[in-house]
Amino acid sequence: MVGLKPSDVPPPLGVKVLSAGTAACIADLVTFPLDTAKVRLQIQGEKAATGAAKGIQYRGVFGTISTMVRTEGPRSLYNGLVAGLQRQMAFASIRIGLYDSVKSFYTRGKDNPNVGIRILAGCTTGALAVSVAQPTDVVKVRFQAQMKLQGVSRRYSGTMQAYRQIFQHEGLRGLWKGVFSVRFYCTLFKKKKINFSNIYWCFCLPDNLPCHFVSAFGAGFITTVIASPVDVVKTRYMNSPPGQYRSSLNCAWTMMTKEGPTAFYKGFVPSFLRLGSWNVVMFVSFEQLKRAMMMSRSRIEATT
Template identity: 45%
Template sequence: MPGLGYQTEISFAGTFVSSAIAACFAEFCTLPLDTAKVRLQLQRKASSADGAVSARYKGMLGTIATIAGEEGLPALWKGIVPGLHRQCLYGGLRIGLYEPFKMFIIGSYLFGDFPLIQNILAALLTGAIAIIIANPTDLVKIRLQAEGKLPPGVPRRYSGALDAYSSIIRQEGLSALWTGLGPNIARNAIINAAELASYDQVKLTILAIPGFTDNALTHILAGLGAGFFAVCIGSPVDVVKSRMMGDSTYRSAVDCFVKTLKTEGPIAFYKGFLPNFGRLGSWNVIMFLTLEQVKKILRG
């Protein structure tokens, strides 16, 4: 099949390594967009003395400009170390396990393309398993991204990724590294299914059009399609996940969902939609392009 698999040609280890490389490269390229998305999702509108409602961050480009202006350009790559940790684990596992899970679900008797429902089920399972293992890296990444410009003399909460891991364990306990696991499983399972299954499906649809071949243009279009479906479906759980990991005042995912709905309305669950799509769309294009090329090298 012309999808992600090539399961007869590349081993699980090869797929894991190529997926981790592609995911890490995409993470580095798009982290500023992700940082803007997290700041927008965590933002709460403040009322001034005259009753006017203001927002510190406005839009994707405005948020990026504000962060760069107030904190310096490197602040846009806050959380890059745990972000790379996350992609090595999560990125490698979710794609590395995808083909074996599809084969397990459908069996070895299938000839031709995998049915969409089996693709979705396999991606849901691999996304859930991968994020259970990688949740601590996600937590630390968001904690570092969430910290904005501090008043003079106020120390930063964490000096870096390793300090964040150790501080969280020391101050909050080992289990705190899995804060927000419920919405994170929901978010990543859903987004993984939207990305991988839609990438396969969009790619197959494009290849059925006369004149299209399995080349970079096809990979770009399929990657954009995967990113769009992932954001549309996963944005609400992504907001809940970011808020729970960035703010420890919420008791549970349900508590976070209810409070957000009551105080800000349903539109709050699509906060940061454009930077989220900008990030996930470009992330998927870069990741799938890189993944396809690395796999070609491994097969070559």
């Protein structure tokens, strides 16, 4: 449009989808060790360790990371990274990249939608994203839980082999294991404009990078407190072999009866640190990538 800067023109859907997926991958690369530490702490105590893994005990986020580096090497912190990046390209592209389009659909193009519409749009894109990306999440969690130790058998040797093996032994239900609990978990995560705006209002902060940092960790703490029990159940159920649990509810009941209520908050600190830092890196990268893509698009249009 004549007279408008690239920042004034709403980015097309393709730009938003691609920049959201790419930004989420950048955030995953930065925060993946925290995610892996979270998974190891969440499954600890589920069953007795055997063989070379018997003497390994994880304590705290930094203790877990240092133990993994010492016993399995630094690369163990990035177990499941390939599936994790696949998940972000599928999940974030839909959940975040399609959010504005779905919101506009519900409001029929009207500006300033209310909180209910925003939540509805977030739930819609979240449910759609989970439906598409669930197999990648299952494989990611199973790789993160898998120890790389001599004398400990590995379930999977590669990402594509994991998809094939899960399908062969567990069918499509295995690849979409825990999808309903994940959908519930994802409804607790709103787009940044919902979570962050509440924190802006509480602290009366301007809309800038320091505010994004404070609000991301504030929203991350609240979300982790609420969502941690579902997240722990999700991780254990997706990682479980066939027959260990009848359902996610059975998994939750088994945790309560055998380990007590504190089991639902295993991995709380790495989960909180990962969520807050992931939000900061992701949304800063998202805005910068959108701006860069729009500027490149404008230059191409100007030369044609």
